[in-house]
Amino acid sequence: MKQKTLLRILFLAAGLAFLATAASAEVDCKDAQSIRGLVKDPAAMTQDEYEAVLDTLSCCDIDQTKLAFAGKCATNEALGLLRKEKAKIPSINPLVPKLIKSSAPQVRARAYEELSGLFGSSSQDVALAKEAIASETDPYALKMLIWKGVSNLGNKVPEVATFLVNMAKHEHPQVRWAAAVALGNTWSDKVPGAVDTIIALIGDEDKNVRQIACGGAGKLGDEKVIGPIVDVLNDETKADMHSRCMQGLTTLWLDYPFHKRYSEAAYKATMDYYKKTPRTDKIPVWATIKLAGEYAKPVGKKDAFAEWKSQASYYKPDELIAVMTDIVKDPQANWMGRTAALNVIGKAGGKEALDKLGPEVEALSDPKAKLVKDGYQKALKEAEKAK
Numbered sequence: 129m130k131q132k133t134l135l136r137i138l139f140l141a142a143g144l145a146f147l148a149t150a151a152s153a154e155v156d157c158k159d160a161q162s163i164r165g166l167v168k169d170p171a172a173m174t175q176d177e178y179e180a181v182l183d184t185l186s187c188c189d190i191d192q193t194k195l196a197f198a199g200k201c202a203t204n205e206a207l208g209l210l211r212k213e214k215a216k217i218p219s220i221n222p223l224v225p226k227l228i229k230s231s232a233p234q235v236r237a238r239a240y241e242e243l244s245g246l247f248g249s250s251s252q253d254v255a256l257a258k259e260a261i262a263s264e265t266d267p268y269a270l271k272m273l274i275w276k277g278v279s280n281l282g283n284k285v286p287e288v289a290t291f292l293v294n295m296a297k298h299e300h301p302q303v304r305w306a307a308a309v310a311l312g313n314t315w316s317d318k319v320p321g322a323v324d325t326i327i328a329l330i331g332d333e334d335k336n337v338r339q340i341a342c343g344g345a346g347k348l349g350d351e352k353v354i355g356p357i358v359d360v361l362n363d364e365t366k367a368d369m370h371s372r373c374m375q376g377l378t379t380l381w382l383d384y385p386f387h388k389r390y391s392e393a394a395y396k397a398t399m400d401y402y403k404k405t406p407r408t409d410k411i412p413v414w415a416t417i418k419l420a421g422e423y424a425k426p427v428g429k430k431d432a433f434a435e436w437k438s439q440a441s442y443y444k445p446d447e448l449i450a451v452m453t454d455i456v457k458d459p460q461a462n463w464m465g466r467t468a469a470l471n472v473i474g475k476a477g478g479k480e481a482l483d484k485l486g487p488e489v490e491a492l493s494d495p496k497a498k499l500v501k502d503g504y505q506k507a508l509k510e511a512e513k514a515k
Contacts, residue, residue, distance in 0.1 A: 157187035160205035170215030178218050179226070181206060186232035195271045195302040228260055236264070237272035244277055254285060261291040267300045274303065279310035282319040289319040296325045301334035308337055312344020312376075323350045330356050335368065343372035346379030351393055354380070361401050367410050374401065374416040381443075385424035387436035395442050402451045407461040414465030417455065420448060421472030445476045452476075453485060459494035466496070467503025474511035482508050 156162035166180045167173050181203060188201035197204075210217065220227075220242055227239035243257055257278050264270050274295055281288040296307040308329045311322045326348060329341035342360060345353040357373045360366050378384070380394035398420060402412055423433040437443060452469035455461050470489075473481050482504070489504045 155184070157184040158202050160202045160209060163202055163206035164209045167210060167215065170210055170213040173210070173215050173217055175218045175222060178220070179223055181210075182220075182223070182227065182235060182238060183230070183232075185234040185238055186230075188234050190234065190268045192267070193302075195268045195300065225256060228256065233266035233269040236260075236266070237269045240269065240273040240277035242277075243273075244280060257281065257285065258287050261288060267298075267303055270295065270298070270303050271300075271306045274306035274310055279306070279313070280315040282310060282316040282322070289316075289322075292316065292319065293321045293325050296329055301332070301337055304329065304332060304334065304337045305340055308332075308341040308344065312341055312347055314347045314349075317348045317350075323348050323352050327353060327356050330360065330373075339369055339372040342369055343375045345373075345376035346383075346389070346394070347376075349380070349389060351380065351391055354391075354393055354397055358397050358400075361397075364411055367413055370411075370413040371415045374398070374413075374419055377401075378419045378422075381440070382420070382422065383436070384419075384422040385432070387424060387432040390436075390440055390442075392442035395440075399447065399451060402455065405458075407455070407458050409460075409462045412455075412461070412465060414462040414468060417452070417465045417468035418471060420452075421475035423475055449473050449477050449481055453488070456485070456500065457488060457492065459492075459496065463496035463499045466500045467507070470500075470503050470507040471510065474507045474514075479508065479511040479515060482511055 155166060163181055163184050166184075167177045184203045184206070185201070188203055189198040190196070191198040207217070220239075224239045224242050228236050230236050230239070240260060243253070243260070260273055261278065264273055274292065278285075278288045278291070282292050283289070292307055292310050296304055296311065298304055298307070308326065310316060311319065311329075312326050316322045326341050326345050329337055330345065330353075332338050332341065342357060345357060353376065357377050360369050360373045361377075377394050377398055380389055380391040381398065382395075383389035401416070402420070404412070426432075426434070452472045455469040456466050456473070458466070470482070470485075473485065486504070489501055492500055
């Protein structure tokens with residue numbers, strides 16, 4: 129009798145397992161509601177259920193040019209539905225070692241996003257990174273591994289440093305872009321070859337790669353990048369890079385919001401760009417003007433800008449104000465750049481400097497004069513608030 133009962137139990141268990149497998153097989157991984165159905169009780173979502181949901185990422189199409197999801201991803205939509213239901217989604221961390229071994233690059237990429245949060249806590253976490261950089265070949269997964277996973281580890285893990293420099297030569301521009309993001313940062317300033325690699329990427333054939341490399345170049349703190357940046361700024365046909373390149377240049381001498389870097393050569397190159405005439409609607413690029421007036425506000429007793437200013441002997445507020453005044457009065461310059469120059473004057477010289485400039489602004493009569501005068505009034509109000 130007991131034997132028959134045991135057989136019945138085993139039969140029922142096998143039947144339930146079959147039904148569960150069948151139900152799982154029937155999930156439409158292109159349909160958010162169907163994926164949502166993998167979770168029985170959102171309030172008690174299990175690790176296995178979360179893994180099953182993440183496995184459906186394999187059905188999300190990848191745009192092979194942008195290396196991003198092509199359109200909507202049903203998995204992400206399903207997770208959105210679960211969050212609306214106040215689901216208690218488990219931590220993904222315990223799943224990462226398993227997910228990075230998935231045959232689907234979409235799933236591996238999702239696991240890579242968590243690596244940066246894991247690093248530093250154990251040698252096992254670093255081992256996961258080393259395993260990933262040694263084995264990954266899919267372009268989409270590589271982009272995510274670099275961009276979201278190991279970008280901040282160049283200074284800490286020699287294998288990652290070598291990997292990032294190598295990925296800067298990858299055939300896919302989006303992978304090179306991710307490498308430029310990782311290398312053009314303070315966390316890569318000790319990576320062997322980082323400076324030369326960033327300089328090479330400033331001349332990359334892909335515009336997005338060039339821009340991100342030029343924008344991050346200053347964070348490496350090496351004046352070797354000044355020459356290549358200035359070459360770009362002297363080329364009007366590369367005006368689409370000027371904003372980013374001026375960010376890189378300004379970081380070297382002003383370093384907003386940290387104010388920890390000092391470079392007289394970078395400061396002079398910045399002033400040269402602003403002083404260059406004849407100005408046009410495109411040069412200097414209007415968005416570059418404000419960069420010279422980005423100063424961090426004091427936090428409590430800490431005033432990073434004041435401390436920086438006391439040591440940056442090359443920084444001449446009067447020179448900066450004079451250059452910006454010339455831009456404000458130049459009818460050939462872009463009107464948005466002229467109003468941005470007013471804000472810089474207010475930052476560098478306060479309301480007193482703007483008051484002194486008032487009669488000259490009032491005397492403007494060019495076609496964009498009214499817009500500049502309106503900008504002057506706004507700059508005055510901002511300077512008044514800052515007093």
